[in-house]
Amino acid sequence: MTERKTITLADVAALADVSQQTVSRVVTGNGQVAARTRARVNDAIAHLNYVPNRLATGLARQRTYSVGFATNDLSLHAPSQLTAGIEQAAREAGYSLLVSIVAANGLSAATHTLRGLRERQVDGVLLNASLDSADALEVQRRFPGLPCVFMDVSPGTPVPAALLDQAHGARLAAEHLLELGHTRVAFVDGPRHAVVENARHQAWIQTLAARGLTPVMVAEGDWSPASGYAATLRLLAGGVPFTAILVANDQMAVGVLRALWERGLNVPADVSIVGYDDTPESALLIPPLTTVRQDFPTLGRRAFTHLLTVLEADADLPHPQVLTVPELVVRASTASPSGERQTVQAALDTLRAALAGRG
Known part of the structure; x- marks a missing residue:
């Protein structure tokens, strides 16, 4: 049996008639690439069934290309819909999603869940657990190296947050x-x-x-x-x-x-x-x-995008809160x-x- 050849970045570049650096920019999402060139590279990736080596890329950039979603009971409507929106956005951006349940209320349970996600070496976390302002700030203090976007805190809490205007x-x-x-x-x-x-x-x-x-x-x-x-x-x-x-x-x-x-x-x-x-x-x-319509999938996608912004930004700079407005039906x-x-x-x-x- 003939061993199947591993498709490389160079193969994609040759088929798309671009440099390997251009293919790398398309794959990682870093740097400017013209829309027509990007489409040609993506067509070559699809034709060759090229699978980027995320592990190697992650090691080079100190990333695992995975994020965590710490949330309460998935049997409830809001967490399940948020998960769907976050997973779609993460997949489209080339990230994997790890979902972990916050088993109880309060800071202790949130800390336990975040500790587990940090041990899995996620790049950042979306936290959908009800925390008052003091507890949210304490989470940041306990996990200084873990970028976190909060999804259930009071508006005005000085932490990165993606919220619905309740x-x-x-x-x-x-x-x-x-x-x-x-x-x-x-x-x-x-x-x-x-x-x-x-x-x-x-x-x-x-x-x-x-x-x-x-x-x-x-x-x-x-x-x-x-x-x-x-x-x-x-x-x-x-x-x-x-x-x-x-x-x-x-x-x-x-x-x-x-x-x-x-x-x-x-x-x-x-x-x-x-x-x-x-x-x-x-x-x-x-x-x-x-009822009051809350677009949870959209909030999930916006929250993930906000987390990417936090990952790329200076850790010492304040991050604005993303607010999604509900509507009456x-x-x-x-x-x-x-x-x-x-x-x-x-x-x-x-x-x-x-x-x-x-x-």
């Missing part, structure tokens, strides 16, 4: 309900320790306060549908009338809708619901869910409250009467 999205949701005429609004929050959730909660509070309002009730969940269901049961058991619920993510909104349906309440005739995230299932719920789960519709209080009275009659 306050803006939360204001859009609250203002939508207020413009429809709702004045009795309840919250189903996510875990209050989360930086993301705190930003949404505070923006909801401030938006209501600007109209002289406060939430009539607040219940906390853990981002899961089951916790949204349980939180809604607690709201209903409180006996305080409300006509709308702001929900901290769409997955909890699934449980909210189930709990209201079981209690005979119609959405939006009795209660309007606004979620957050715009998961693919949100438009298929009954009724389709009004209005569907059928919200409507104006109406005197002709059954209010939540009336529904509760009906339910109590029915239960009393069974006794």
